Amino acid sequence: xxxxxxxxxxxxxxxxxxxxxxxxxxxxxxxxxxxxxxxxxxxxxxxxxxxxxxxxxxxxxxxxxxxxxxxxxxxxxxxxxxxxxxxxxxxxxxxxxxxxxxxxxxxxxxxxxxxxxxxxxxxxxxxxxxxxxxxxxxxxxxxxxxxxxxxxxxxxxxxxxxxxxxxxxxxxxxxxxxxxxxxxxxxxxxxxxxxxxxxxxxxxxxxxxxxxxxxxxxxxxxxxxxxxxxxxxxxxxxxxxxxxxxxxxxxxxxxxxxxxxxxxxxxxxxxxxxxxxxxx
Amino acid sequence: xxxxxxxxxxxxxxxxxxxxxxxxxxxxxxxxxxxxxxxxxxxxxxxxxxxxxxxxxxxxxxxxxxxxxxxxxxxxxxxxxxxxxxxxxxxxxxxxxxxxxxxxxxxxxxxxxxxxxxxxxxxxxxxxxxxxxxxxxxxxxxxxxxxxxxxxxxxxxxxxxxxxxxxxxxxxxxxxxxxxxxxxxxxxxxxxxxxxxxxxxxxxxxxxxxxxxxxxxxxxxxxxxxxxxxxxxxxxxxxxxxxxxxxxxxxxxxxxxxxxxxxxxxxxxxxxxxxxxxxxxxxxxxxxxxxxxxxxxxxxxxxxxxxxxxxxxxxxxxxxxxxxxxxxxxxxx
Numbered sequence: 001x002x003x004x005x006x007x008x009x010x011x012x013x014x015x016x017x018x019x020x021x022x023x024x025x026x027x028x029x030x031x032x033x034x035x036x037x038x039x040x041x042x043x044x045x046x047x048x049x050x051x052x053x054x055x056x057x058x059x060x061x062x063x064x065x066x067x068x069x070x071x072x073x074x075x076x077x078x079x080x081x082x083x084x085x086x087x088x089x090x091x092x093x094x095x096x097x098x099x100x101x102x103x104x105x106x107x108x109x110x111x112x113x114x115x116x117x118x119x120x121x122x123x124x125x126x127x128x129x130x131x132x133x134x135x136x137x138x139x140x141x142x143x144x145x146x147x148x149x150x151x152x153x154x155x156x157x158x159x160x161x162x163x164x165x166x167x168x169x170x171x172x173x174x175x176x177x178x179x180x181x182x183x184x185x186x187x188x189x190x191x192x193x194x195x196x197x198x199x200x201x202x203x204x205x206x207x208x209x210x211x212x213x214x215x216x217x218x219x220x221x222x223x224x225x226x227x228x229x230x231x232x233x234x235x236x237x238x239x240x241x242x243x244x245x246x247x248x249x250x251x252x253x254x255x256x257x258x259x260x261x262x263x264x265x266x267x268x269x270x271x272x273x274x275x276x277x278x279x280x
Numbered sequence: 281x282x283x284x285x286x287x288x289x290x291x292x293x294x295x296x297x298x299x300x301x302x303x304x305x306x307x308x309x310x311x312x313x314x315x316x317x318x319x320x321x322x323x324x325x326x327x328x329x330x331x332x333x334x335x336x337x338x339x340x341x342x343x344x345x346x347x348x349x350x351x352x353x354x355x356x357x358x359x360x361x362x363x364x365x366x367x368x369x370x371x372x373x374x375x376x377x378x379x380x381x382x383x384x385x386x387x388x389x390x391x392x393x394x395x396x397x398x399x400x401x402x403x404x405x406x407x408x409x410x411x412x413x414x415x416x417x418x419x420x421x422x423x424x425x426x427x428x429x430x431x432x433x434x435x436x437x438x439x440x441x442x443x444x445x446x447x448x449x450x451x452x453x454x455x456x457x458x459x460x461x462x463x464x465x466x467x468x469x470x471x472x473x474x475x476x477x478x479x480x481x482x483x484x485x486x487x488x489x490x491x492x493x494x495x496x497x498x499x500x501x502x503x504x505x506x507x508x509x510x511x512x513x514x515x516x517x518x519x520x521x522x523x524x525x526x527x528x529x530x531x532x533x534x535x536x537x538x539x540x541x542x543x544x545x546x547x548x549x550x551x552x553x554x555x556x557x558x559x560x561x562x563x564x565x566x567x568x569x570x571x572x573x574x575x576x577x578x579x580x581x582x583x584x585x586x587x588x589x590x591x592x593x594x595x596x597x598x599x600x601x602x603x604x605x606x607x608x609x610x611x612x613x
Contacts, residue, residue, distance in 0.1 A: 011502035018399055019393020020406065025478070028471045029415050032426045039429075084322045091319035100320070106597065107326040112527065113593035114333070116588060117559050121566070121575020121582040122333045145329060152326065178315035198418075209534035209559070213566045233421045237535060240425045243396025248429070253354045255422045266417050270410065 016145040028168055033259075040256025043249040048257075053219050053235075055213060059180060059246040063254050065221050066235035069136075070258075072223060073231055074205050076140025080146035081204075086186075088148075089155025089193075096156070105156075112149035119145050120210035128214060136222070138231040139215025146207060147200040154196025195269040202265035206258060208233035232258045285504035330345060335588060338543055341580035343573055356563075358545045360570045365577035367584075369545040373462075373555040374585075376532035378539060379550070380466030386472045391589055392474070393481035394517075398493075398507050409479075416475035423540030427468045432540055434460035436469070440552055455552040458542065463551040465541035480525055484518030485511055521599030528592040529581060532585055534559040558585050 030176055045064045054061030088108075119142055127138040163184045170180035186193070216228035217238060225230075232254055239251035338345075344352060348365060355366015391411065398403055438461030443453045488511050496506035512519075542554020543564060554562075558581045569575040 007502055008507065011504040013581050015399060016508075018391040018395040021388045022395050023393050025351075025389050025415070025474055026411060029411065031430060032418065032423070035426055035430050050343075079288070079613065084325055087319045088323040088325060089389050091316075092324040092606075095316055095319070096323070100417040104323045104326050106594075107330050110590055110593045111326055111330055113528045113532075113589055113596075115329075115534065115559060115589055117532065117534045117562055118333065118337070118589075119577055120338065121562070122336050124566070125336045125579070126332075143320040148326065148329070153322075160314040181315070202417055204415075208419070208421040209563055212563055216567065231382065233419055233535075236421045236425060237539070240539060241429055251308050251425055252429075255425050258419060259422055262417055262419060263414075265412065 014148045036252065036255050036259050039249075040064065040259075041250040043253030048250070048253050052221065053250075054136075054246075056244075059214075061250075063230070063232070063235050063250060065218065066254065067232040067257065068221065069215070069218065069230040070205060070232040072136060072229060073143055073211070076136065076202055077143035077147055078197075078278045079144075081144035081151055081200070083202075084144075085148050085151025086155045086193065086198075088152045090153065090181060090186070092156040093159035093279070094185075098270065104143040104246055105153075108149040108152045111145075113169045114143075115209075116146055116207050117270060120213055121211065121216045123150065131226060133226070133227040134214065134216035135226045137213055139211050139229060139231070142210040142214045143204040145205060147204050149246050150200040150203065151197055154199075155189070155193050158192035158196065159185055161192070162188045191272050195272050198265045199267040202262045202269075205265070206233055206262055208237050212237075232261075291546075302424055305566040314481045327376045330590075337579055337583040337586055341576050344576035346575065348577075353578040356547070360565070360574045363571065365573070367558070367581055369547050369579050370561050370581060371557055372547045373465075373541065373545075373582070373585075374550075374557040374559070376533055377462060377465040377541065377555065377557055378527055379471055380462065381469030381473055381530045382468035382479045382523065382527060384467060385477060385526060388450050389474045389477035389522075389526070390481060390519070391524075393485060394507055396482045397485035399503065400509065404506045405576065409482075412475045412478055415471070416479075420472070420533065420535040423468055423472060423536040423611075427464060427540035431468060432464050435459045435464055439463075451549040452551055452566070458554065459550055460540055460542040461552050461554045462541065462548075465537045465555065465557070466541055469530045472533060472536060473529045476529055477522045477526040478486070479517070481519045482520035484515045484600065489517070517599045517602060521596040522594035524592050528589045528596065531592070532559060532589050538563045543609070558582075565588045572576070608609075 007220070047060070048064070049062060050064050050065060051060075052065055053063060073160065088104065092105055096104065123142040123145070125139050127141055128134055131138070139248050164178075166184055166188060167180055171177070171186045175183075207231035211231055215231060215234070217234050218228045218230045236251045236254045236258065239247040242248070291390065304504065344365060347577045352365065352367055353371065354368060355364070357364050357366045359365075360370065396408060396412075400408060436457050440453075440457030440459070440463070444457060447453045469559050470577055492510040492514065493506050497503075501509060537557055539554060540561035541560055543556050544554040545556050545561070548555065551572040562578050562581055566576070568577060
């Protein structure tokens with residue numbers, strides 16, 4: 001009888017501990033979101049989106065160039081990362097049940113664990129040194145490399161989920177394989193693949209470390225490939241570690257904008273999978 | 281439902297044996313062959329990139345490698361002005377902050393994982409899973425910002441004085457409470473690797489066949505006993521893999537740590553003292569490196585980080601794959 005009560009007690013204690021762990025995990029997130037929302041809203045205004053940073057030490061100005069720069073860099077990254085990633089994923093799912101496929105799969109998984117700052121060094125040695133300057137192109141390449149593993153592996157998973165009967169139907173009609181894949185399989189998997197891409201974009205949009213010495217920073221509007229360019233994460237970093245109160249306020253406002261972007265992408269990705277009635 | 285069909289690849293097995301069969305396939309149609317080759321070329325991208333990274337970074341660190349050799353790892357002095365580069369303080373900072381992070385994060389993430397996989401009622405799982413994912417989605421630099429303005433002041437004013445009062449005689453808690461330092465680095469890393477460890481462990485636990493659980497429960501085990509005797513033993517190596525994945529993330533994490541760890545190349549026993557990690561010194565000095573040797577030494581740090589994380593990831597993937605073998609690889613919900 002006593003043993004029974006002790007077991008019950010241990011059971012409730014461990015359940016309690018697990019629940020406590022969940023609460024403990026949620027606290028920092030709540031604190032962070034509350035901080036960013038409260039401080040960020042205070043610093044937010046129209047000029048923040050439309051104006052360039054003010055001169056050092058003066059109050060006012062905005063970070064419109066950084067927002068534009070982030071969009072530009074992420075756009076560049078998508079341009080390279082999405083086609084390569086999707087086609088690589090198609091290979092893995094459709095033709096990849098062999099040794100080469102396993103090596104690729106493994107490399108992609110390992111690559112997703114490579115620190116982003118190491119990717120930054122790699123791109124620096126490859127692009128920045130050969131161009132002899134920091135550039136938006138280098139930043140885009142770095143972000144593309146970081147997106148690649150996620151896009152590849154999600155595409156593979158989603159293409160695998162497409163029922164074989166659809167492929168067979170296409171083939172039975174005499175449609176060549178490549179067109180079955182492009183027109184039937186990819187189209188069926190598109191919402192899921194889009195989800196994966198959005199998550200990869202969200203991650204890339206928040207990356208700072210690889211941009212520090214590839215895209216560098218730029219206090220002015222820029223849209224040229226071969227010039228340094230500003231970005232939200234780098235701007236937040238520069239402002240956060242600066243000694244000026246006004247810059248801290250700007251960093252908090254910029255953080256709110258960045259978190260909102262990431263949040264929208266994540267929720268959007270969620271909704272996209274749900275709309276499809278995916279039970280995962 | 282997961283269709284694990286071989287896709288369009290059935291005929292290839294018939295073509296098996298030919299060395300290039302895997303790449304070229306046995307398609308009769310020329311266009312199909314080209315398409316397959318094209319996708320294979322893109323797929324090779326991942327392998328080529330990984331190899332190119334190793335090559336480029338080794339090349340960039342060659343001057344430092346040949347100048348310092350093993351002394352790079354054992355040297356305690358990092359002095360760009362006199363071209364002396366010893367990385368021991370950074371190695372120490374990286375390893376210590378990551379281990380500290382594991383110390384905080386592992387128990388909590390396992391609790392979260394057990395809760396999500398075993399205890400939570402169905403309606404809690406999805407929103408809670410989303411919250412954990414959100415934790416992973418917040419950019420590192422935003423964690424750093426929060427670390428500077430919320431975490432570090434809190435540590436300085438509440439936690440560190442308390443610790444100093446209670447355990448001040450230990451060398452671990454000596455020194456001026458600054459907020460910024462090893463403790464802040466460890467805490468912020470713990471928060472950042474928690475989602476990785478929690479979600480991979482949860483997936484591994486969910487991959488344990490439910491008959492094991494049901495067997496234990498049918499024998500009269502309590503819920504916790506079922507977890508301890510049926511689920512955890514089977515998930516053990518996968519959970520270990522999850523922890524290693526978390527460690528890999530912690531080692532390479534840059535921005536948040538750089539912003540709160542204090543950035544001083546010193547080895548100190550105290551958690552209150554500032555430190556620096558391999559990633560943080562790269563972030564701080566790479567763009568303004570004073571000379572070729574300095575740049576090369578920083579690249580060597582990057583190479584070390586790269587090599588260590590690649591090895592850790594290989595080990596972790598093998599462990600996780602062994603347990604939760606899903607055709608598509610790691611499952612993300």
